[in-house]
Amino acid sequence: xxxxxxxxxxxxxxxxxxxxxxxxxxxxxxxxxxxxxxxxxxxxxxxxxxxxxxxxxxxxxxxxxxxxxxxxxxxxxxxxxxxxxxxxxxxxxxxxxxxxxxxxxxxxx
Amino acid sequence: xxxxxxxxxxxxxxxxxxxxxxxxxxxxxxxxxxxxxxxxxxxxxxxxxxxxxxxxxxxxxxxxxxxxxxxxxxxxxxxxxxxxxxxxxxxxxxxxxxxxxxxxxxxxxxxxxxxxxxxxxxxxxxxxxxxxxxxxxxxxxx
Numbered sequence: 001x002x003x004x005x006x007x008x009x010x011x012x013x014x015x016x017x018x019x020x021x022x023x024x025x026x027x028x029x030x031x032x033x034x035x036x037x038x039x040x041x042x043x044x045x046x047x048x049x050x051x052x053x054x055x056x057x058x059x060x061x062x063x064x065x066x067x068x069x070x071x072x073x074x075x076x077x078x079x080x081x082x083x084x085x086x087x088x089x090x091x092x093x094x095x096x097x098x099x100x101x102x103x104x105x106x107x108x109x
Numbered sequence: 110x111x112x113x114x115x116x117x118x119x120x121x122x123x124x125x126x127x128x129x130x131x132x133x134x135x136x137x138x139x140x141x142x143x144x145x146x147x148x149x150x151x152x153x154x155x156x157x158x159x160x161x162x163x164x165x166x167x168x169x170x171x172x173x174x175x176x177x178x179x180x181x182x183x184x185x186x187x188x189x190x191x192x193x194x195x196x197x198x199x200x201x202x203x204x205x206x207x208x209x210x211x212x213x214x215x216x217x218x219x220x221x222x223x224x225x226x227x228x229x230x231x232x233x234x235x236x237x238x239x240x241x242x243x244x245x246x247x248x249x250x251x
Contacts, residue, residue, distance in 0.1 A: 005196065031112075031226075032146070047196065055190040062186055066141045069186045070134055073124045076180050080172055081126035088127040088171075090251050093118045093160075094234035100159040101215050 007036070007043040016049070112146035114223035115189070116216075117156030118233035119250060124180045125172075129233070129250050136231065136250075141188065148226055150218040151191045157184055192222045211240050220244060 010028070014021045027033035028042050033052050035042040064072075081087065123133040140147055161181050164172040172180075194201060205217035205224075216237045223230035223246050230247045232238055238249040 034226075045196075047193070051191075051193050059188055059190075062188070064186055066186075066188055067138070069183050070137055070141075072183050073180070074134060076176060076183065077124055077126045077130055080124075080176060083173065083176070084171060086126075086171070088125040090118070090122060090127070090129055090233035091235070092127070093121050093125060094232075094236070096121065096160045096163060097117050097156055097234065098236075100156065100163055101213065 005045055005047045008046055008049060010042050010044075013044050013049060017053070110143055110145050112148055112226045112228040113140055114148045114219060114226065114228040114230045115153070116149070116219045116230070116232045116234065116237065117153055117160055119231045120153070120157045120184050120187075121160050122233045122250060124184065133250055137187065146226070146228075147187070147189050148192055148222055148228055149189050150194055150222045152194075152215060152218050153189070153191065154185070156215070157181065192225075194218055194221060197221060197225070209241065209243060211237075216240065220247075223247075 008016070010021050010024050013033075014024045017024070024033070025042070028035045028044075033044065034048050035044040119133060122130060123137060124130075158181055161172070161177040164170070165174040165177045201214060201217050201221050205211050205221050206214065209217075209220065211217045211220055216234075219230055219232070219237070220241045222228070224244060228246065230241065230244075231250055232247065233250050235249060235251075238247050241247045
C-alpha cells in the first residue's frame with residue numbers, strides 16, 4: 001500500500017488535523033468523514049482524509065453563500081432564454097453530456 | 110439525512126432555461142437548507158465544463174461564451190463535495206459495470222459514488238435512470 005494511502009488511527013487523524021479524538025469520532029459516527037470500523041475503533045485511509053480536507057477547505061473558501069449562487073444561476077438562465085429565445089429539454093441536456101463522452105472515443109472504434 | 114449525489118446533467122439543468130429548471134433549483138435550496146452532503150465524482154467538473162463549453166461551440170452557438178463561463182463559475186461555487194474513485198476502479202468494473210449492467214464507466218462513477226455514500230442519485234438522463242433502477246437510489250428529474 002502506498003504511504004499516501006496508509007490507514008490512520010483516530011489518534012493520528014486527530015493529531016494531523018489538530019483536533020480532539022472526540023471530534024474525530026463525531027465526524028466518523030455522523031458519516032461526515034468516512035472510516036472503517038476495526039473492532040472497537042476506527043481507521044481512516046490517508047487518501048480519504050486528504051480528500052475530505054480538500055473538500056472542507058474548498059467549502060470554507062467559497063466566496064458567495066449558496067443562496068446567492070442559486071439566485072444568480074436563475075438570472076443567468078433568464079438571460080440565456082432572452083438571448084436565444086429557446087428552452088432546453090431534459091433530454092437535450094442528457095444528450096449534450098452523452099455526446100461529449102462519445103466525442104472522446106472518436107477514432108477508437 | 111441521506112446525502113445526495115448529482116450528475117452533470119442535473120447541474121446543467123440548474124442553469125439552462127427549460128422544464129424542471131425550477132425543480133432543480135428548489136432541490137438545491139432544500140438540500141442546502143437541510144445541510145445535506147451533496148456529492149459527485151471528480152468527473153463531474155469535467156463533464157459540466159465540457160457540456161457548457163459545447164454550447165458555446167455549436168455551429169450556431171446556443172449560449173455565448175462569457176455567459177457559459179459565468180454559469181460554470183457559479184455552479185462550481187455550489188457546495189458539492191468531490192469524490193475520487195481512483196482506489197475504486199476495480200469495484201466500479203466488477204460491481205457496477207458488470208453486475209448492474211451500467212454501460213459506461215462515466216455513468217458507473219455516479220452510481221458507485223451514490224452507492225458508497227448511501228446517497229440518492231439525481232439525474233436528468235433517462236438512460237442512466239433506467240439502467241441503475243435496480244440499485245433503488247436513482248431519481249429522474251423531468
